[in-house]
Amino acid sequence: MSSPDDRKRPNILITGTPGVGKTSFASMIAEKLNMHHANVGEVIKEKKCYLEYDESLNTHVLDEDKLLDTLEIDFDTDKISGGIVCDYHSSELFPERWFDLILVLRTSTEVLFDRLTERGYNEKKRNENMECEIMGIVLEEAKESYAPEIVQELTNNTIDEMDENLARVEAWYKQWMQERE
Ligand code: ADP
Numbered sequence: 001m002s003s004p005d006d007r008k009r010p011n012i013l014i015t016g017t018p019g020v021g022k023t024s025f026a027s028m029i030a031e032k033l034n035m036h037h038a039n040v041g042e043v044i045k046e047k048k049c050y051l052e053y054d055e056s057l058n059t060h061v062l063d064e065d066k067l068l069d070t071l072e073i074d075f076d077t078d079k080i081s082g083g084i085v086c087d088y089h090s091s092e093l094f095p096e097r098w099f100d101l102i103l104v105l106r107t108s109t110e111v112l113f114d115r116l117t118e119r120g121y122n123e124k125k126r127n128e129n130m131e132c133e134i135m136g137i138v139l140e141e142a143k144e145s146y147a148p149e150i151v152q153e154l155t156n157n158t159i160d161e162m163d164e165n166l167a168r169v170e171a172w173y174k175q176w177m178q179e180r181e
């Protein structure tokens with residue numbers, strides 16, 4: 001079983017409200033640092049980690065056990081000792097030991113409005129997500145679920161900010177590796 005002490009490379013979770021740029025940023029990190037990108041939303045769809053369809057909420061109910069079993073193959077194996085960058089809008093469901101860094105992306109209300117509109121979200125869904133972002137729900141969840149020193153908030157409104165954020169993660173990664181040489 002992989003624990004923070006014996007992995008050879010760090011695992012990173014990118015979290016945040018839908019539309020803040022998790023998937024874009026995670027794929028940049030994966031490319032730059034040659035990490036494995038696990039887009040958890042896609043894993044859920046591909047492996048059908050659903051319990052049932054909730055008509056009233058117009059959404060599938062997540063089968064958390066199945067999802068964790070599926071992801072565990074990547075996380076708790078000796079063959080892939082770290083080097084995973086995960087992206088998901090929630091963080092509390094994962095075992096704490098899986099991650100060495102939790103990045104919470106944040107986006108301003110106007111920018112998020114435009115991104116969610118472009119994505120074709122209806123008004124109700126857009127408003128729900130904007131409210132979630134304004135209230136900092138995802139950051140709060142991350143802070144409650146992981147050690148405060150590994151949770152970092154990053155502003156991600158522009159491409160320049162994303163580049164700055166990437167440079168920060170790269171520096172963090174190098175330091176993590178050096179400390180374990
Ligand atoms: P999430 O995975 O959090 O839902 P995405 O990565 O799919 O978000 O990004 C949502 C939209 O915002 C996409 O159209 C993406 O191209 C755009 N986007 C993401 N990050 C930035 C950024 N830093 N600057 C400008 N546009 C961005």
Ligand code: MN
Nearest residue numbers: 022023024041
């Ligand atoms: Mn995404």
